[in-house]
Amino acid sequence: MNRKRQSGLTLTGLIMSCIVIGGGALTGMKLWPIYNEKFKVDVGMDKLAAIPEGSRMNKLALAKELQKQFDVQDVDSLTEAQVRKILQVGTIKGQPGKYATFSYEIRRPFFGHLDIVMNYDKTVQLAGGKTD
Numbered sequence: 372m373n374r375k376r377q378s379g380l381t382l383t384g385l386i387m388s389c390i391v392i393g394g395g396a397l398t399g400m401k402l403w404p405i406y407n408e409k410f411k412v413d414v415g416m417d418k419l420a421a422i423p424e425g426s427r428m429n430k431l432a433l434a435k436e437l438q439k440q441f442d443v444q445d446v447d448s449l450t451e452a453q454v455r456k457i458l459q460v461g462t463i464k465g466q467p468g469k470y471a472t473f474s475y476e477i478r479r480p481f482f483g484h485l486d487i488v489m490n491y492d493k494t495v496q497l498a499g500g501k502t503d
Contacts, residue, residue, distance in 0.1 A: 397482075405477050405489050408446060412491060415440035416473055420495035426469040427499065430460045433471060448477075460497075469497045 380388075418440050419425065419433060428436070434455040441449060449457075459472040474492040481487045 401479065401481050401487060405479055405487060408448060408477060409489065409491055411441070411444040411446045412473065413493065415444055415446065416471070416493050416495050419471055419497070421498060424499040425471075425497035428497075430458060431455065433460055433497075434458045437471075437473070449475075463494075466496075470494050471497055 415437055419437050422428070422436060425433065425436075434451070437458060438451045438454050441447075441454065453475075457473055457475045459474070461470065461472075462468070463470050472492070472494040474490075477489040477491060479487050
């Protein structure tokens with residue numbers, strides 16, 4: 372007798388495939404908002420660097436401008452008080468000009484007691500004028 376050997380996906384294989392695909396989708400859905408916030412903060416910092424005569428502005432004025440960019444970009448995880456606290460403005464030894472640094476930690480729950488943590492740190496040179 373000629374018996375044709377069956378081939379295909381078993382129920383166990385289908386379930387395992389669904390678990391792997393579901394885990395990847397869950398991870399992607401949890402990571403996307405964090406990376407999206409990072410990209411929005413990057414845009415805000417780049418816009419801050421492009422402000423004409425930005426190097427003549429004080430820290431409070433720069434923080435207000437950055438918060439305006441965050442409002443436009445819909446970064447709602449940072450309050451105005453947090454932006455003022457996190458933003459550092461000054462010079463870098465051996466480098467001309469004035470720089471703004473924004474460095475903070477993004478922490479979101481992942482699953483149960485596990486958290487996803489991303490450290491954000493970006494320094495931009497402020498445009499225009501001489502330093503204070």
